[in-house]
Amino acid sequence: MKVIPVPVREDNYAYLLVDDTTNTAAAVDPWDVPKVQAAAEKAGVQIVAGITTHHHFDHSGGNQHAAYPDVPIYGGSNKSPALNTVVKDKDEFDVNGIHVRCYSTPCHTQDSICYHATDKSGAHPGGVFTGDTLFVTGCGRFFEGDGAQMHASLSYLATLPPETVVYDGHEYTKGSLAFARSVDPDNAALARLAKLVADGVQPGERTTIGDEKEWNPFMRLESAPIQKATGGGEPSAVMDALRELKNKFKG
Template sequence: MPLTLKAVPCLRDNYAYLIHDPASGRTAVVDVPEAEPVLRALAQSGWTLTDILITHHHDDHIGGVESLRAATGASVWGANADRHRLPPLDHGLSEGDSVAVGGALGQVIDVPGHTVGHIAFHFPDSHLVFTADSLMALGCGRLFEGSAAQMWDSLTKLMALPDETRICSGHDYIKGNGAFALSVDPDNAALHDRLTALEAARAEGQPMAVATLAQEKATNPFLRARQSYLKSRHDRETSTDLEMFAYLRDLKDRF
């Protein structure tokens, strides 16, 4: 039975994600920008939190971890490589390790670039991957610690997942990311259609940071860095895919 997903808006534009295994009753949260919205969502759903999964060390992803742990007694999971700057971990993780939420098994993927210790959680049977600030809706995270090569390698790993995988990213940056995507890929009909659909979804209060990998491949300029037509449009026909990605990332930083 697939996990039940609930996106929880936090702070100004962050998301935490609750994932619930109906068979066992176990429930995990991926990232905790603040505790109160997560506690409210748990109470509304009638779920009991058992696990806290952390993607990276930034305060807007871990700021509520200690309060939530104190309120629920949940176990905390995070990257061994970032243990020194995360809340105290009950379980340290490295790439290839597994995390169980009841009967659902998630795989840990190293996705450095935004930070050097960033990890993602992929639950293949539920077609979910939690990418936080690596692969984002219509974008990717700024390179605060890692290099363009690291981020491109991370995005390449994520692009290899099945197209039906739902990408659950950490922020609603749709407005800025969408405007940038249009500026570099204005003739992309799929992009125009997606932005129109997102505006309608926003009006209905739907979460903005979840999309399938197929949608991201069709509309996210950073995943389209390997497309020859996009390279030609920017007079970069001889650029490697990595060079084109780095060029786009630099454009976005100055956008």
């Protein structure tokens, strides 16, 4: 198993989830179908499935181009165009030698699904495609939910093995890092992330679930710095306050 990031639009990521034993792949959020197809051809793989993290057009829009009319296209609701396989929490499916388990993570949208992919051979530590739920040291806006839902969703993702690689839906790292430093300035893990960014380490090679639990303020709601920055309280209230601070952040 390997994962090939494909930058699309201004700051989105599509991905190829590749089973390198069969040279087949699932296309994750392939908004720019020609670009994703070109990446597949360059890698010498055939696309045999589509995976949609949520219905927002910058993630699901590639589905409607029907470049792959005979393959399953998975997603959390029929709000996504061209979806032919609706999945729910704990559903599972295979992409040849890759096993995928679905994690329902409502808040950014109610149909947000994160996909935990593992290599049946055990050669890869596993990865999770998080769409706009979890970003590197950040999280998505609460368009269809609230702090309680986002806290529940991120806590759910936190149960994945710590070595699980995070493949998120946008390149927001620099802005999210700046915000994290503003609310958690003494967190040594953030300096480690800053060095990775400065060194040009590629997305999907610089963050894991274990890392996010160390440096992502939205996964550290009970820590003293985040309690102080938000005024404290129960996790749902802290999450709402933290998201509001991020929405207004200009750094």
